[in-house]
Amino acid sequence: MIFTKQAQHRKKAPVFGWVLSYVKPYRGWVIICIIASLLVAVANIWMGILIKTMVEHTNNFDKLVSIALIIFCLTIVGFLSKYFITYSAARFSSRAMRDLKNSMASHLEKVPMSTMDKYHSGDLVSRLTTDAQILQSFLQKHFFQLFYLPVVFVGALGLLLAINWKLIIFSVAILPVAIAITGWMSRPLQKYSEQMQDHLGQTNAIAQDTLSGIHMVKAFQLEGVLYRKYHAGMKHVLKNAFQAEKKRAWMTAPGILLFSSPILFFVAYGGYLIQAGELDLGSLVIFSYLLHFIIEPLSLAPVLFAQVQETSGAAKRLQEIFTQPVEQNDQPAIPVDPEAIPVQFENVTFAYDQARILDNVSFTLHPSKIVALVGASGSGKSTIMKLLCGFYPMEPGNGRLNVFGHSMTDWNMTDMRSYLSMVSQDTTLFPVSIAENISYGRIQATQDEIIAAAKAANAHDFIMELPQGYQTKVGERGSRLSGGQKQRIAIARAILKDAPILLLDEPTSALDTESEALVQEALENVMENRSVLVIAHRLSTIKDADEVLVLEQGQIVERGTHYDLLAQGGVYTRLYQKQFATEMHSTLAAGGV
Numbered sequence: 070m071i072f073t074k075q076a077q078h079r080k081k082a083p084v085f086g087w088v089l090s091y092v093k094p095y096r097g098w099v100i101i102c103i104i105a106s107l108l109v110a111v112a113n114i115w116m117g118i119l120i121k122t123m124v125e126h127t128n129n130f131d132k133l134v135s136i137a138l139i140i141f142c143l144t145i146v147g148f149l150s151k152y153f154i155t156y157s158a159a160r161f162s163s164r165a166m167r168d169l170k171n172s173m174a175s176h177l178e179k180v181p182m183s184t185m186d187k188y189h190s191g192d193l194v195s196r197l198t199t200d201a202q203i204l205q206s207f208l209q210k211h212f213f214q215l216f217y218l219p220v221v222f223v224g225a226l227g228l229l230l231a232i233n234w235k236l237i238i239f240s241v242a243i244l245p246v247a248i249a250i251t252g253w254m255s256r257p258l259q260k261y262s263e264q265m266q267d268h269l270g271q272t273n274a275i276a277q278d279t280l281s282g283i284h285m286v287k288a289f290q291l292e293g294v295l296y297r298k299y300h301a302g303m304k305h306v307l308k309n310a311f312q313a314e315k316k317r318a319w320m321t322a323p324g325i326l327l328f329s330s331p332i333l334f335f336v337a338y339g340g341y342l343i344q345a346g347e348l349d350l351g352s353l354v355i356f357s358y359l360l361h362f363i364i365e366p367l368s369l370a371p372v373l374f375a376q377v378q379e380t381s382g383a384a385k386r387l388q389e390i391f392t393q394p395v396e397q398n399d400q401p402a403i404p405v406d407p408e409a410i411p412v413q414f415e416n417v418t419f420a421y422d423q424a425r426i427l428d429n430v431s432f433t434l435h436p437s438k439i440v441a442l443v444g445a446s447g448s449g450k451s452t453i454m455k456l457l458c459g460f461y462p463m464e465p466g467n468g469r470l471n472v473f474g475h476s477m478t479d480w481n482m483t484d485m486r487s488y489l490s491m492v493s494q495d496t497t498l499f500p501v502s503i504a505e506n507i508s509y510g511r512i513q514a515t516q517d518e519i520i521a522a523a524k525a526a527n528a529h530d531f532i533m534e535l536p537q538g539y540q541t542k543v544g545e546r547g548s549r550l551s552g553g554q555k556q557r558i559a560i561a562r563a564i565l566k567d568a569p570i571l572l573l574d575e576p577t578s579a580l581d582t583e584s585e586a587l588v589q590e591a592l593e594n595v596m597e598n599r600s601v602l603v604i605a606h607r608l609s610t611i612k613d614a615d616e617v618l619v620l621e622q623g624q625i626v627e628r629g630t631h632y633d634l635l636a637q638g639g640v641y642t643r644l645y646q647k648q649f650a651t652e653m654h655s656t657l658a659a660g661g662v
């Protein structure tokens with residue numbers, strides 16, 4: 070199996086258990102937060118008892134002074150506890166979210182291309198930012214309430230029941246109905262929140278595509294089309310946000326009414342009990358103070374429930390990423406025999422989804438040889454490269470793919486890829502300096518080695534002409550460099566990596582003649598003494614290849630050297646005449662073969 074399912078414990082855990090697994094390493098701060106929450110609750114209830122004692126001892130000055138002192142101490146305890154709630158919640162929530170984001174980023178690096186094909190990078194960024202923010206905000210602002218509210222509620226209820234059970238039961242009798250109504254009303258909040266986050270992910274994806282492809286957008290005057298798409302996406306986001314807020318507003322109005330009704334009942338029935346001599350004034354005062362601690366938890370419960378719903382929606386979107394299988398990276402490194410055959414495809418059949426893309430493909434790339442892939446667009450050339458990079462899993466029974474004599478399924482992917490270098494038409498440069506971009510071929514490379522690689526890639530001269538030389542920042546995706554310059558930096562990177570197998574997707578006519586000649590020379594340097602699998606677009610590369618594979622609809626329909634294939638007069642000859650006739654004529658005119 071190329072793909073394993075890591076982080077199983079997190080995958081199977083219910084969503085909040087999964088979130089708590091990230092909080093667990095900071096349990097010290099969580100415990101401080103919980104203890105501080107409990108202290109605030111106890112201080113509030115104790116204050117009620119003291120108020121009652123104060124009312125009962127209005128003639129005892131010493132008693133009043135000692136009560137005032139205790140109240141002062143409780144106020145200090147309450148103040149410090151609130152500080153620690155805020156501080157500790159900020160500490161554990163921000164650290165837990167940092168860990169979660171880090172492990173999500175590292176998980177994303179390990180998921181196979183088949184998974185990345187399912188998600189847009191903008192959506193993934195949205196999960197990493199907005200969803201993680203919702204989660205952090207819950208942990209920071211609402212987590213302590215899960216402990217504070219029940220304790221203050223139970224404490225206040227116990228005291229009030231002891232003072233006059235009839236009055237408290239009569240006062241709060243309506244609250245279960247209020248909770249049921251507001252709880253029922255908050256149910257769609259999770260759905261709205263999930264929908265809003267999904268739409269936000271899609272809208273972010275449009276924004277990202279528009280900004281990264283801004284040249285094309287402007288050249289094709291697509292601003293209006295993309296703006297309308299963005300606008301439509303934001304409309305959905307706003308709609309869901311508005312639906313959620315409308316629900317909240319609906320919950321607030323009856324909530325206030327329902328949750329303030331106990332005060333009315335208390336005033337009416339409490340007054341009656343005093344007149345009937347069944348309740349003293351001190352008890353009435355403590356009742357009015359403590360009733361708040363009954364109403365507050367109950368009125369906040371639906372709001373908290375709604376927050377939990379919203380947070381669980383965000384957490385589910387994050388957790389979904391962790392349920393994606395990852396590439397196998399935990400096997401020990403395989404010892405490689407340098408004499409072994411670098412690449413061997415044996416009857417490989419492959420489909421991305423349903424349709425068969427490669428059909429029974431077999432070929433061998435011998436050490437220091439060149440195998441060229443040619444064929445019409447969509448015939449499966451890039452797919453062969455992608456399989457060799459281990460980007461997609463091969464189903465059992467669909468052939469064998471060996472790298473240095475070991476089946477792809479036995480390799481640790483990171484280890485296997487250390488034997489491959491890739492230079493593709495679509496060069497990926499990172500927004501860092503030229504030196505750093507080249508050094509990504511081999512992170513430990515010295516400055517001298519970087520310069521030597523740049524020289525071999527025909528890049529040194531143009532780099533030295535830049536104002537900051539090797540320290541020049543190349544911009545997003547290398548936007549500050551020309552196509553040929555980007556290619557040569559990518560080739561320098563491959564030279565520095567010095568891997569025995571080179572995968573090459575030759576640049577086509579996107580480069581001008583002078584730039585193409587420089588790139589071509591650089592490519593010849595990087596190909597030297599390496600086993601090369603090349604998607605060939607140049608006649609000269611095809612002629613130099615030890616074997617040319619002609620692909621048609623995922624099948625190798627012809628194979629041999631350029632001259633063997635021409636002699637056959639089949640698919641290759643037709644392709645040759647179509648694609649290379651101009652190049653052939655110019656070669657002949659220049660006195661070439």
Ligand SMILES: Nc1ncnc2c1ncn2[C@@H]1O[C@H](COP(=O)(O)OP(=O)(O)OP(=O)(O)O)[C@@H](O)[C@H]1O
Nearest residue numbers: 186421422426444445446447448449450451452453
């Ligand atoms: N990630 C993918 N998911 C689904 N189908 C894909 C994916 N990548 C490629 N395909 C399909 O596989 C087929 C072969 O594509 P491939 O890129 O291998 O062709 P190619 O010969 O390299 O073409 P070109 O010369 O135009 O680059 C095409 O029909 C393409 O639509």
